[in-house]
Amino acid sequence: MSVMLPNPLHKPWQITLAGVSFIVLGICEALLVFDVLSEFTGFEISIYSEYHVELESVAVFSLGISLLIVGANFLRLLRENRDFYAISEMATGEFLRLIEEQIKAWKFSDSEREIALLLIKGLTMQEIADVRETKPGTIKSQCNAIYRKAGVGGRSELAAYFIEDLMNGLNLTTVGGAKYP
Numbered sequence: 001m002s003v004m005l006p007n008p009l010h011k012p013w014q015i016t017l018a019g020v021s022f023i024v025l026g027i028c029e030a031l032l033v034f035d036v037l038s039e040f041t042g043f044e045i046s047i048y049s050e051y052h053v054e055l056e057s058v059a060v061f062s063l064g065i066s067l068l069i070v071g072a073n074f075l076r077l078l079r080e081n082r083d084f085y086a087i088s089e090m091a092t093g094e095f096l097r098l099i100e101e102q103i104k105a106w107k108f109s110d111s112e113r114e115i116a117l118l119l120i121k122g123l124t125m126q127e128i129a130d131v132r133e134t135k136p137g138t139i140k141s142q143c144n145a146i147y148r149k150a151g152v153g154g155r156s157e158l159a160a161y162f163i164e165d166l167m168n169g170l171n172l173t174t175v176g177g178a179k180y181p
Helices: 012-041 046-050 052-105 110-121 125-132 136-150 155-166
Strands: none
Touching: 012 052, 046 052, 052 110, 052 155, 110 125, 110 136, 110 155, 125 136, 136 155
């Protein structure tokens, strides 16, 4: 199953429009602060007094347009967040389904299945023993049966078996300067 991820980078015009809106908001804020201060202090600039209504009208109109742009961006971000969350949930569910499918193919018992999932999750032998209310020695012998049935050498290989499939799309030709197969 292939899922198309939305591009996190936005179109240049969207970024420009958001930047212009931010600048317009700053100019309008400065104009309105000046207006309020001039009302309180009685300080007036003749050109401002002459075009007072026009300047405030432009500021109000600009604030309205900027509010629409910011609101549209906010709604877009909410949609993207919802989409990314849905994709994340879908990927998690698909990953768990693949793990369950492979566990069935390896013919694990119910207890081996549970222990394998806890191993993949990263719990220690003691933590698994505590969760299962048993002795660490019992868990260790069950882990050996799990590794044998899965054909892996240990916990890290068991986890890597599943993680490798997740990383198939990555181009890892070198790791730390060494060639990666």
